[in-house]
Amino acid sequence: MGTQATERADAARNRRAVLDATERLLAEGGGEHVSLDRVAALAGVGKGTVFRRFGNRAGLLRALLEERSRALREGIESGPPPLGPGAPARERLHAFLDGLGAIAEGNAVLLSAHEQACAEDKYDDPSYRFWHRHLRALFAEERPDLDAGFLAHAVLAVFDGELIRRVTPPGDPRRFTRSVQRMAAAMLGQDDHRDPPPGT
Amino acid sequence: MGTQATERADAARNRRAVLDATERLLAEGGGEHVSLDRVAALAGVGKGTVFRRFGNRAGLLRALLEERSRALREGIESGPPPLGPGAPARERLHAFLDGLGAIAEGNAVLLSAHEQACAEDKYDDPSYRFWHRHLRALFAEERPDLDAGFLAHAVLAVFDGELIRRVTPPGDPRRFTRSVQRMAAAMLGQDDHRDPPPGT
DNA sequence: CGTTATGCGGACTGTCGGTCCGCTTGAGGG
DNA sequence: CCCTCAAGCGGACCGACAGTCCGCATAACG
Numbered sequence: 026m027g028t029q030a031t032e033r034a035d036a037a038r039n040r041r042a043v044l045d046a047t048e049r050l051l052a053e054g055g056g057e058h059v060s061l062d063r064v065a066a067l068a069g070v071g072k073g074t075v076f077r078r079f080g081n082r083a084g085l086l087r088a089l090l091e092e093r094s095r096a097l098r099e100g101i102e103s104g105p106p107p108l109g110p111g112a113p114a115r116e117r118l119h120a121f122l123d124g125l126g127a128i129a130e131g132n133a134v135l136l137s138a139h140e141q142a143c144a145e146d147k148y149d150d151p152s153y154r155f156w157h158r159h160l161r162a163l164f165a166e167e168r169p170d171l172d173a174g175f176l177a178h179a180v181l182a183v184f185d186g187e188l189i190r191r192v193t194p195p196g197d198p199r200r201f202t203r204s205v206q207r208m209a210a211a212m213l214g215q216d217d218h219r220d221p222p223p224g225t
Numbered sequence: 226m227g228t229q230a231t232e233r234a235d236a237a238r239n240r241r242a243v244l245d246a247t248e249r250l251l252a253e254g255g256g257e258h259v260s261l262d263r264v265a266a267l268a269g270v271g272k273g274t275v276f277r278r279f280g281n282r283a284g285l286l287r288a289l290l291e292e293r294s295r296a297l298r299e300g301i302e303s304g305p306p307p308l309g310p311g312a313p314a315r316e317r318l319h320a321f322l323d324g325l326g327a328i329a330e331g332n333a334v335l336l337s338a339h340e341q342a343c344a345e346d347k348y349d350d351p352s353y354r355f356w357h358r359h360l361r362a363l364f365a366e367e368r369p370d371l372d373a374g375f376l377a378h379a380v381l382a383v384f385d386g387e388l389i390r391r392v393t394p395p396g397d398p399r400r401f402t403r404s405v406q407r408m409a410a411a412m413l414g415q416d417d418h419r420d421p422p423p424g425t
Numbered sequence: 426c427g428t429t430a431t432g433c434g435g436a437c438t439g440t441c442g443g444t445c446c447g448c449t450t451g452a453g454g455g
Numbered sequence: 456c457c458c459t460c461a462a463g464c465g466g467a468c469c470g471a472c473a474g475t476c477c478g479c480a481t482a483a484c485g
Contacts, residue, residue, distance in 0.1 A: 071465030137345050145337055145387035175404040182382040187345035204375040211412050271434030
């Protein structure tokens with residue numbers, strides 16, 4: 026990704042211009058009227074260029090989303106704990122949801138647009154699969170008795186742009202993230218972030 | 226709903242024809258190419274008729290969905306326990322998810338199409354709001370310490386047509402429902418469907 | 426059977442995602 | 456410095472679709 030091995034200078038420039046234009050349109054109007062015509066016009070390139078670079082509408086939005094989440098992905102794979110490997114599953118889960126929640130809260134409109142565009146092949150999206158694998162592994166480690174794969178889908182299902190907008194009151198931008206974290210904790214069991222239960 | 230106070234006979238006939246045609250198109254091809262042109266053609270009516278009756282694409286799909294879920298809704302409001310009023314929250318929750326899960330499993334394609342069409346005003350849909358209110362009340366009753374409203378959204382978020390298709394293996398059509406029920410039980414706490422905890 | 430307003434149909438419009446192909450231009454070798 | 460040529464560009468073009476509109480048909484009723 027990023028810059029291809031051999032990418033002509035103008036191609037790279039256009040790539041950025043298109044991405045920036047998309048971002049601006051998303052920020053200005055509601056995400057719904059981000060048509061590819063408009064993106065191309067605002068970026069000052071032809072429509073064909075957009076398609077050659079990103080394949081289709083979904084690809085364009087996905088590229089933007091991946092740009093936003095690359096750091097989180099790398100942090101999970103090889104960063105320091107508690108996000109990266111090494112911390113207990115509960116803490117990694119908390120850290121992961123904190124990071125993903127922040128991205129989602131800051132890009133709710135982009136998220137909606139992407140969901141819309143991806144129709145329903147979003148479950149094949151590499152990013153989705155990565156988050157899902159990670160969550161599944163964490164759940165499986167902590168609660169081998171539950172269906173970790175399903176719980177992972179359930180947690181991700183809540184990352185819906187419109188829902189995030191609805192549950193985020195003005196003046197408390199991290200409320201969504203906290204709700205998700207508490208829900209995930211509830212799924213794992215009562216002992217939220219306290220010591221192990223007294224039953225042992 | 227149903228039949229308006231004064232509805233001309235041909236109007237009622239067309240209404241049914243359109244609904245049936247939509248159903249057939251949904252069943253045959255994948256839900257994506259259920260264009261209103263096609264629905265009108267198959268129903269043997271003009272396009273204008275479809276729009277006059279249902280307002281728009283989303284309205285058409287919603288009408289079909291409401292038809293499918295009317296019985297469940299009535300059962301919740303005034304049917305016998307455990308679905309209707311009177312049973313403990315845990316049991317009502319289980320019964321509700323059983324009913325809603327059955328509808329969702331049997332109408333996954335319709336569900337996808339509806340999500341697609343509703344873009345993101347699905348949270349204003351009367352049906353959605355009804356399910357949400359019900360769930361929220363049940364959660365609040367059992368776990369007043371958690372954010373019942375958010376949990377209700379989280380449970381409903383999982384009712385996604387494409388997800389249902391993905392997690393439903395051939396030969397186990399109720400697997401999705403069971404997964405949802407177990408997840409909801411986990412949200413409420415360990416004592417799944419057993420007797421009250423020994424702490425009392 | 427006459428009257429009327431309710432409902433009908435399908436041509437029409439505007440927009441969008443996506444394709445295609447002739448032209449331009451960056452980049453490297455002579 | 457210029458020549459070559461493929462990588463890249465742009466925007467005309469296409470088909471499909473949601474939604475509108477208005478002249479016409481007909482159900483309902485006395």
